[in-house]
Every structure is written in C-alpha cells, then in structure tokens.
Amino acid sequence: MADNIRKAAGKSVITNQKFSTQPTGSFIKAVSAIVWKDLQAEFRSRELFSAMLVFSLLIILIFNFALELDIKTRQSVTAGVLWATFAFAGTLGLNRSMAIEKDRGCLDGLLLAPVDRSAIFFGKVISNLVFMLIVEAIVLPVYSVLYNMNLFQPGLMIVILLGSIGYVAVGTLLAAMSVQTRTRDMLLPILLFPVAIPVLLSAVKASSGLLAGVPFEEVQFPINLLIAYDVIFVAVAFMTFENIVEE
Amino acid sequence: MTPPLLPDNNMITVKKLVKRFGLKTILRGLDFEVQPGEFVALLGPNGAGKTTFLRILASLSRPSLGEVRVAGFRLPHDAAQVRARLGVVSHLPLLYGDLSADENLRFYGRMYNLANLEERMTEVLDMVGLEHRRKDLVRTFSRGMQQRLAIGRAVLHDPDVMLFDEPYTGLDQDASSMLDGVLKTVAAQGRTVVMTSHDLARAEELATRFDVLSRGVIAASATHKQLKKSNLLAFYKQALAN
Numbered sequence: 157m158a159d160n161i162r163k164a165a166g167k168s169v170i171t172n173q174k175f176s177t178q179p180t181g182s183f184i185k186a187v188s189a190i191v192w193k194d195l196q197a198e199f200r201s202r203e204l205f206s207a208m209l210v211f212s213l214l215i216i217l218i219f220n221f222a223l224e225l226d227i228k229t230r231q232s233v234t235a236g237v238l239w240a241t242f243a244f245a246g247t248l249g250l251n252r253s254m255a256i257e258k259d260r261g262c263l264d265g266l267l268l269a270p271v272d273r274s275a276i277f278f279g280k281v282i283s284n285l286v287f288m289l290i291v292e293a294i295v296l297p298v299y300s301v302l303y304n305m306n307l308f309q310p311g312l313m314i315v316i317l318l319g320s321i322g323y324v325a326v327g328t329l330l331a332a333m334s335v336q337t338r339t340r341d342m343l344l345p346i347l348l349f350p351v352a353i354p355v356l357l358s359a360v361k362a363s364s365g366l367l368a369g370v371p372f373e374e375v376q377f378p379i380n381l382l383i384a385y386d387v388i389f390v391a392v393a394f395m396t397f398e399n400i401v402e403e
Numbered sequence: 404m405t406p407p408l409l410p411d412n413n414m415i416t417v418k419k420l421v422k423r424f425g426l427k428t429i430l431r432g433l434d435f436e437v438q439p440g441e442f443v444a445l446l447g448p449n450g451a452g453k454t455t456f457l458r459i460l461a462s463l464s465r466p467s468l469g470e471v472r473v474a475g476f477r478l479p480h481d482a483a484q485v486r487a488r489l490g491v492v493s494h495l496p497l498l499y500g501d502l503s504a505d506e507n508l509r510f511y512g513r514m515y516n517l518a519n520l521e522e523r524m525t526e527v528l529d530m531v532g533l534e535h536r537r538k539d540l541v542r543t544f545s546r547g548m549q550q551r552l553a554i555g556r557a558v559l560h561d562p563d564v565m566l567f568d569e570p571y572t573g574l575d576q577d578a579s580s581m582l583d584g585v586l587k588t589v590a591a592q593g594r595t596v597v598m599t600s601h602d603l604a605r606a607e608e609l610a611t612r613f614d615v616l617s618r619g620v621i622a623a624s625a626t627h628k629q630l631k632k633s634n635l636l637a638f639y640k641q642a643l644a645n
Contacts, residue, residue, distance in 0.1 A: 182516040189513035197501040200540070261495030265556070267463055268497075269514035270487035402465060 186271040190279025194253070195286065204252045208291045212245040213298060220302045230303050235363035238299065238307075239356055242292060242316075243323065243349070249287050250327040251344050253280065254335040263335070263401070273398040277328065281393075285324045292316055311366040315379065319359030322386040323352055329393040333400050355389070358382040413472070414439045414564055414595040415460065420469035422455055429455045431619035432469070437612075439563075442596040444610035446603065446639055451616045453599040457568050460597065461491045474563055487515070490557035490565045490594075494572035496549040497556065500542030504533055504552050507541060508559055515560040523559060531555040531585055547578025554585050558594075565589055567598035571605060583609070607635045615642035 198204055219237045223230070257263040266276050296307050296316075327348050334343040358381040365375035415437040422430040429452045437443055447453050458464040460473060462482040471478040474488045491497075498507050508527065512520040528534045531551040541549060550570060557565065567586070571579050586609055590596050600606045606613065607627075613635060614624045623642030630638055 185516055186514050189510055192513075193499065193502065193506075193510045196506060197499050200501040256499075260500065261493060261497045262499060264461075264463055264491070264493070264495075265497035265511065266514070268461060268486055268489070268491055269511070270483045271514060271516075272483075402463070 183272060183275050186269065186275035187279045187282065190266070190276060191283045191286070194280070194283035197256070198283075198287065204249050204256075205287055205290065207252065208245045208249045208287060209294060211248055212241050212291055212295045215241045215244060216295060216299050216302060227304070230305065231367060232364065234299075234303065234305060234307075234367055235360045238295075238316075238363065239319065239360050241295060242288070242320065243352070243356060245291055245295075246284075246288050246320075246323055246327060247345050247348060249291075250284055250324070250331040250348075251334075251341060253284050253287070254328075254331040255340065258335045267401060273401060274394050276401070277332075277393060277397040280332075281325055281328045281390075284328055285320060288320050288324055289317070292320065305367075307367075309366055311372070311375070312363055315359055315362045315366065315382065318379070318382045318386055319355055319363075322355035322359075322382065322389050325386065325389045325393050326351055326355070329389075329397060329400065332397065355382065355385050358385060411436065412439070413437060414441075414474060415597070416470070416472040417460075418470040420456070420459065420471060421467045422452070422459060422464070423467045429619055430459075430466075433616075433620050435614070435621055437595055437597060439595055440593055442590050442609060442611045443598070444606035444613050445597055445599045445616055446601075446606060446613060447599075447616035448643065452619050453616050454568055456616065457491075457566050457597065457599060460564075461489060461566055462486055487560065488563045490560070490562035491568070492550075492553050492557045492565070492570050493568040494570065496541070496553040498541045498549060498552060501540060503538050503540050504528065504544075504555075505537045507552065508556060511556050511559055517560055523561075527555040527559050530558070530588060532581070545578065546573050547575065547581060550574060550578065550582055551585055554582075554589065558589060563594060565594050565596045567596065567600075569599055569601070571600065571602055579605070603635050603639060613638065615639055617643055 216237065223233060223237075254263075257266065267273070299305070300307050327344075330347045330351065331344055334340045334347060337343055358378040362375045362378040362382060365378070413436045415435065417433060417435040420430050420433040420435070421428065433456065445453050445456070455464065459466050459471060459478070462478055462485050465479050473485045476484040476488075478485055499510070502510065505524065508524045509520065512524065517523060525534070528537050531554055533548060533552055533555065536544070536548065541552065544552065554570075570582060570586070574582060583605070586596075590609070598606070598610065610627065612624065612626045613630070615622045615638075622645060623638065625638055
C-alpha cells in the first residue's frame with residue numbers, strides 16, 4: 157500500500173527497505189543489537205561499570221574494617237556481605253542503565269522499533285547481567301584476599317549466577333518503571349529490595365550452606381527456590397514490560 | 404501483513420480521538436486526516452496537546468478513546484506494522500553519545516532488521532551531509548549535526564510517514580537552514596510529513612497544509628494555496644481566538 161500511496165501522490169518511490177518476515181530472527185537480532193550497543197557504549201564510557209565496581213570494592217572494604225572477626229565468624233557472614241554488596245552495586249547499575257536510555261530520549265527510539273517489547277526487555281536484562289557478572293568476577297577474588305577465604309567453588313558460582321539472573325530480571329523491570337519518575341534514584345531501591353527479598357534470602361541461604369561445606373541435599377531447597385523465583389520473575393517481567401514502558 | 408484498504412485512502416486518519424491523563428483531558432475528540440505526500444504543519448500554543456497527539460500517532464502512547472489509523476493500520480492493535488512505516492524526530496536526538504554515527508545507524512538498522520544495511524547507511528549519511536563524520540562519536544557532534552543524524556536515523560528504514568516534533572528546538576540559524584534542506588529532501592522523496600512547530604515562518608516555507616491545534620481539537624485547517632502568502636500569522640491568531 158505504501159508504495160502505491162507514494163505513486164498516487166505523484167512522488168518518487170525510493171528504494172524500499174526489506175524487512176525480514178521471520179519474527180524469531182528479528183527478535184534475536186534485536187536482542188543482540190541491544191546487548192552489542194550497551195557493551196560498546198559502556199566499553200567507551202566505563203560510566204556504569206566503574207561506578208558499580210568502585211562501590212562494590214568500597215563496601216567489602218568497609219565490612220572488612222567493621223567486622224574484625226575470627227575466621228569462623230567471617231565464614232558465617234560472608235554470604236550476607238557478598239549479597240549485600242551485589243545487591244547495592246546492582247541497583248546502581250540498573251538505575252544508570254535505564255537512565256542512559258531515558259536521558260537522550262533513546263528509550264523512545266527503542267520503543268519505535270517494530271519489534272516485540274520483550275526483545276527490549278531481554279536485551280537490557282542480558283547486558284545488565286553481563287555488567288553484574290563482571291563486577292562479581294572482580295569482587296570475589298578481592299574478597300578472598302581481604303577475608304582470607306576460598307570462594308572459588310563451582311556450587312557458589314552457580315548460586316551467584318542464579319541469584320544475579322533473578323535480581324537483574326526484576327530490577328530491569330522496576331528500573332524501566334522508576335526511570336519515568338523524577339525520583340528514579342531513590343525509587344528503584346525502595347521498589348526493588350522488597351520484591352527481591354525472596355531471591356536474596358534464597359541466595360544467601362544457599363551460599364552460606366555451600367561455604368560452610370554442608371552436604372548438597374541441605375542447600376538443594378534454597379537453590380530450587382532460586383530457580384523457581386528466576387522463572388517467575390522473568391515470566392512476570394516478560395508479560396508486564398510492555399505495559400510499564402508505554403504511557 | 405497487507406493493511407486493509409480504506410475508502411478514503413488517507414495515510415493518516417484520526418477520528419474522535421480523546422486522550423486523558425488521570426482527570427486531565429488533553430485531546431477532546433480530535434479529527435485529523437492526512438493525504439499521502441502531504442506536509443502538514445501542526446501549530447498551536449504550548450500545552451495544546453501537539454506532542455501528546457504525535458506520540459499517539461507514533462504508537463508511543465495509547466489513545467483513551469477514538470480511532471487512529473496510520474498507513475491503513477489501526478493503533479494500538481497493529482502498532483508493529485505502523486512502527487515499520489514510521490520515522491520520528493523529536494527535539495531529543497534519540498541517539499547514543501558514546502557510539503559513532505555509523506554505530507548508531509547500524510544499531511537502529513538491526514532493530515529494524517534491515518537488508519543491505521551498510522549500503523543504506525552510506526546513502527542516509529550522504530543525504531544528511533555527515534558522511535565525513537561517520538566514524539566520530541555522536542557526543543562530539545554539534546546540536547545541529549546531531550539533529551541531522553537524528554533525521555538520518557528516522558529515514559533509515561525508508562518510512563512512508565515522518566513525524567517531526569519541534570525539530571528546530573535549540574538550533575542556531577545555520578543549523579536551522581541546514582535542517583530546512585534535509586527536511587525538504589525528506590518531503591521531496593514522497594513521504595507524508597506531520598511537523599509540530601512554533602516557528603510560523605519555517606512552517607510556511609515547508610508545509611503544504613497548516614492545522615492549528617487548540618484546546619485538544621483542530622481549531623482550523625488551511626492549505627498553502629488557501630492562504631495568501633505571509634498571512635499564516637493572521638490565520639493562526641484567528642484560529643486561536645475562535
């Protein structure tokens with residue numbers, strides 16, 4: 157119709173771009189485009205990553221001075237300190253990641269693309285998750301040195317990955333909501349922490365069990381709970397993202 | 404997806420459009436039609452609802468009541484089809500400062516799943532006169548250059564309908580003149596254009612029709628031929644007074 161209309165108007169019909177007719181292909185392409193764009197922009201500015209990393213290192217340093225404890229007590233607080241660090245740093249990153257989109261109107265640019273809104277959500281989730289995992293990968297060895305503990309256990313890595321997925325999924329959704337307000341910096345933690353409590357509790361419980369060296373059966377329940385929360389949070393965010401980003 | 408053919412064959416058809424934000428009604432039963440290839444300047448005072456109306460046409464906001472069709476597709480139901488045929492330029496550039504001009508266009512091209520993207524990017528950068536700066540970061544561009552690139556981004560997928568929301572905001576004389584040229588090129592390619600503006604002189608130079616939006620409805624409408632030259636200001640004032 158478009159070409160006919162142009163012809164009817166007596167105007168030139170310039171090369172019409174061809175759109176893919178495969179929705180799945182365009183969905184994956186859109187998700188990967190958003191991830192590539194976020195990583196590329198962050199690689200240049202290091203705005204988000206450096207803030208998250210410095211903040212994380214400061215937190216574990218403060219805890220290190222504040223909790224001058226014996227090795228046994230340190231073991232028992234490690235999971236809590238780690239997850240508090242990840243949660244605070246994650247909030248900082250989530251806020252900034254959406255603010256970058258909003259400040260120059262780029263969120264509208266994303267919403268104007270003829271792709272499913274969930275592609276935008278998943279693209280942002282993946283890039284936020286990558287930033288969070290990189291920060292965690294740096295924080296863990298620093299924590300190991302400062303607290304003289306070995307944190308490099310495969311089980312703990314899986315728990316950190318699962319906990320980060322749930323936290324980032326619900327965090328990205330709420331960041332998309334809070335970024336529309338003037339008080340976005342304050343609003344995100346107020347909205348996010350209560351909602352993310354089940355993920356954080358399960359992650360702390362599973363992490364402390366693994367660090368204490370308890371049998372896997374004892375940490376299986378919080379890990380299962382973590383998987384369930386991840387599925388629920390991703391599904392809910394997937395279903396509600398469109399309504400949140402549209403007026 | 405083939406759009407249903409409409410008897411009026413309009414590119415944009417809006418009937419009895421109402422938009423409410425809470426208790427506040429911004430658009431009050433607005434009717435609006437645009438023929439293919441028309442360049443409509445949407446004029447009106449601040450707060451008249453011009454941006455709200457354009458955001459509804461762009462599928463960024465949902466109508467509270469009424470019917471909206473763009474290129475034969477109904478909003479908000481066929482929003483993806485409308486977006487594929489729509490280019491939007493606002494006073495914000497919708498570009499990433501930490502990416503180069505090339506990277507910005509490549510990103511949007513991938514979002515629109517375009518074929519022959521590199522070729523099209525070169526075409527578009529050439530059209531907006533930024534071919535020589537394609538590798539530079541957008542944050543190093545002047546406001547005028549950013550706005551030209553924003554137009555390049557908006558026409559990348561060769562849309563049939565272009566929506567401009569105050570595109571001259573914050574531009575100096577030189578940048579405005581360059582933007583005039585780009586806008587004329589965009590319109591000359593057969594696109595249907597709707598532009599909101601406070602700059603009557605510029606609107607008169609570019610548009611083929613002038614609609615005045617006041618108190619949530621189109622208060623008056625006239626084509627360029629119906630207006631005697633340099634009489635747009637009187638027409639505008641009269642439309643607001645009625």
